[in-house]
Amino acid sequence: MDKFKPEHKGQVELYLRWLNKYERNEGEEAPIGLILCAKKSQETVELLELDKSGIHVAQYITQLPPKEVFEEKLRKAILKARLQLQQRDNDSEN
Known part of the structure; x- marks a missing residue:
């Protein structure tokens, strides 16, 4: 903790x-x-x-952050996941 x-x-x-x-x-x-x-x-x-x-x-977290902060963190996490998937796909093609 x-x-x-x-x-x-x-x-x-x-x-x-x-x-x-x-x-x-x-x-x-x-x-x-x-x-x-x-x-x-x-x-x-x-x-x-x-x-x-x-x-x-x-x-x-024990309390949800303000909606705007939560949405921004979610957007960043989705973008990061997409980039990692693209990188994995590119690595497997080479």
Whole structure:
């Protein structure tokens, strides 16, 4: 219930590797990790390349922000997802 710290990545990677080795059944996809935190630095998350290790960081909120702020965050998230899909498509074509 604190802000995201880079050391959280190592701890979650250990858990994911353990799950992958001992709990994953044949035919199952690799496990993913979700870190919920009160605050996060998007730059830190990007520099750690968490998406490549199956770890995602989400900031939780206890109250909805003003409608305008919420809409802007939603627009940015949609744009980012579209760009990532385009990049993935481009990478698979090459």
